[in-house]
Amino acid sequence: MTDLLTRPHRPAGRDRRGRARRIPDLVWVSAALLLVASATAVGRYRQLHGEVLFVPAPPLFAHLDPHTGPGTVPAIALAVAAVVYAPTLARRLPWRPLLAVGWAAATVWTFALASIDLTRRPLGAPLTDRNEYLYEIPRAADVSEFLRTFTDHILDFRPDSWTTHVSSHPPLATLFFVALDRVGLGGGTMAAVAVIAVGSLAAVAVPVTMRALAAPAAARAVWPFVVFFPGAVWVGASADGMFMGVSATGVAVVAVGVAHRGRLGMPIAAVGGALLGVTVYLSYGLATFGVLVAMVALLSGLRMWPRGPGARAAWLMRWGAATVGAGVVAVAMTASGFSWIEGLRLLHTRYYQGVASMRPYDYFVWANLAALCLSAGPACAVAVARSVRVMRTRARHLTAGGGSWAALVPAALTLAALSCVLIADASGLSKAETERIWLPFGVWLLSALALVPSRGARWVLAVQVGTALVVNHLLLTHW
Numbered sequence: 001m002t003d004l005l006t007r008p009h010r011p012a013g014r015d016r017r018g019r020a021r022r023i024p025d026l027v028w029v030s031a032a033l034l035l036v037a038s039a040t041a042v043g044r045y046r047q048l049h050g051e052v053l054f055v056p057a058p059p060l061f062a063h064l065d066p067h068t069g070p071g072t073v074p075a076i077a078l079a080v081a082a083v084v085y086a087p088t089l090a091r092r093l094p095w096r097p098l099l100a101v102g103w104a105a106a107t108v109w110t111f112a113l114a115s116i117d118l119t120r121r122p123l124g125a126p127l128t129d130r131n132e133y134l135y136e137i138p139r140a141a142d143v144s145e146f147l148r149t150f151t152d153h154i155l156d157f158r159p160d161s162w163t164t165h166v167s168s169h170p171p172l173a174t175l176f177f178v179a180l181d182r183v184g185l186g187g188g189t190m191a192a193v194a195v196i197a198v199g200s201l202a203a204v205a206v207p208v209t210m211r212a213l214a215a216p217a218a219a220r221a222v223w224p225f226v227v228f229f230p231g232a233v234w235v236g237a238s239a240d241g242m243f244m245g246v247s248a249t250g251v252a253v254v255a256v257g258v259a260h261r262g263r264l265g266m267p268i269a270a271v272g273g274a275l276l277g278v279t280v281y282l283s284y285g286l287a288t289f290g291v292l293v294a295m296v297a298l299l300s301g302l303r304m305w306p307r308g309p310g311a312r313a314a315w316l317m318r319w320g321a322a323t324v325g326a327g328v329v330a331v332a333m334t335a336s337g338f339s340w341i342e343g344l345r346l347l348h349t350r351y352y353q354g355v356a357s358m359r360p361y362d363y364f365v366w367a368n369l370a371a372l373c374l375s376a377g378p379a380c381a382v383a384v385a386r387s388v389r390v391m392r393t394r395a396r397h398l399t400a401g402g403g404s405w406a407a408l409v410p411a412a413l414t415l416a417a418l419s420c421v422l423i424a425d426a427s428g429l430s431k432a433e434t435e436r437i438w439l440p441f442g443v444w445l446l447s448a449l450a451l452v453p454s455r456g457a458r459w460v461l462a463v464q465v466g467t468a469l470v471v472n473h474l475l476l477t478h479w
Helices: 025-048 072-092 095-119 133-140 143-148 171-182 188-199 202-212 216-227 239-259 265-280 284-307 309-335 340-351 361-375 380-393 403-427 439-451 454-474
Strands: 062-064 475-477
Touching (some): 025 361, 025 380, 025 454, 072 095, 072 216, 072 454, 095 202, 095 216, 095 454, 133 143, 133 171, 143 171, 171 188, 202 216, 202 239, 202 439, 216 439, 216 454, 239 265, 239 284, 239 309, 239 439, 265 309, 284 309, 284 340, 309 340, 361 380, 361 403, 361 439, 380 439, 403 439
Antiparallel strands (some): 062 475
């Protein structure tokens, strides 16, 4: 199935045997691992020479602590089962059962990885730290007051300053945990369960988006890679895992709404737009997610535009409905008294009131990418390389529904996600901890792994799940 996506066009450069010249996937994986090794070595060298990085195990915010736990055997068993069976399931299961199995498998995979650390800490411990959201739940008892005065407490070194994570995000991030507490799901453990359940929706959202963009073969091919996402190490449990699930679901719902041929298209798109509006009020950094949303809009437009005036009008109206959905969230939040722009301005000051002022930009601007190679997995380099190859050799040959289109969709999504990463990286507002902060981008970065030929999918998947197992057993991550 996936071999059709990667078959080179005749115009590509060829060697004497007539085969397309290309760097093997193994080389790209090795390059990603070399970047990780370099970031580790340079980080340790700088620490030994007195520089403060505030990352105990550079490039990750973690401690070197080899350990096993109750999740060790289940996680290894799941990893082996994934390599042996997941590509076959992706090809053979009917679509809807495949999605249900995907969400369930991603959830179990994340819980298994998180359970490896149970000999060191409870499941919800990362979320009960005094710098986290749950610490401030009592102060958010009056939600209207919380929203109206939120920006008054962002700056540090004041008696009533918010804790680090509350001040660093818009108020909906905190209100997610307030809502859990209100419905009787308070405490770290239930918060972790909710974060994992929502975060695992990304394993469904990425394939659903590809299918909605008329790339069903790619949707099935990418399924194993997003279900057994290495970033699950941090999804269980950091709030960024929840951000990943909400943002990915928003994109998928909009894509489905735009592609829908009935009257439900507009309301579905509006709901998706509202989820994307919520995304921006969960994390300031996810404003850059707009690049990926714009790419989905472009791809859906390229698919529908040739169908004539009626299809074009439907495309415009449904993206208009999505925009209205996002706008409703923005209006509601502004009317509540919270200014997103003012919050971002104050966050910039708060960011440099903390350890960010001491973390060196010249190290993290590239070490951040090494951290991403661990959370997204080393095969993210393969995805980027294959995406560039597709854009160079196939974009001019694309036909909606044809082989070129099937390759273009995952390639375009990967490059859009890469653009989000590079913008965030260059901003200087993501120095370290990107293994969790960039989870919403990392899962889309893997889109072009759908282009890996079926004969190579298993070893690439083995690299991915192996990375998660090694990281989780060798290091005690903060989240």
